[in-house]
Amino acid sequence: MMTLSCSNTSARSGVAARAVQYGVQYKTRRMQYALTAVRGGSSDALSVLAAQLAVKDGQISRLQDALDAAQETAKAVQVLHAQERRAIESAEQKSR
Numbered sequence: 001m002m003t004l005s006c007s008n009t010s011a012r013s014g015v016a017a018r019a020v021q022y023g024v025q026y027k028t029r030r031m032q033y034a035l036t037a038v039r040g041g042s043s044d045a046l047s048v049l050a051a052q053l054a055v056k057d058g059q060i061s062r063l064q065d066a067l068d069a070a071q072e073t074a075k076a077v078q079v080l081h082a083q084e085r086r087a088i089e090s091a092e093q094k095s096r
Contacts, residue, residue, distance in 0.1 A: 017067045
């Protein structure tokens with residue numbers, strides 16, 4: 001029988017999600033800095049950077065949606081695991 005450690009699953013999910021989120025935030029800040037640094041530059045460079053920033057914004061949005069879904073899944077797994085444990089314990093007590 002497979003035993004699932006809910007706290008470890010949630011912790012790993014949370015750590016991975018935070019790592020992704022920090023990575024995206026870091027890249028976004030770098031792009032914003034580059035955009036600010038080029039403000040006096042050509043409009044072509046600004047257009048390219050603005051387009052890249054729009055792409056990153058879309059990626060952040062999709063990653064946030066995926067993170068939300070993963071967290072909801074982790075919560076559902078925890079509830080299911082707790083119910084399974086209670087059912088097993090109840091069956092063991094009845095068989096005694």
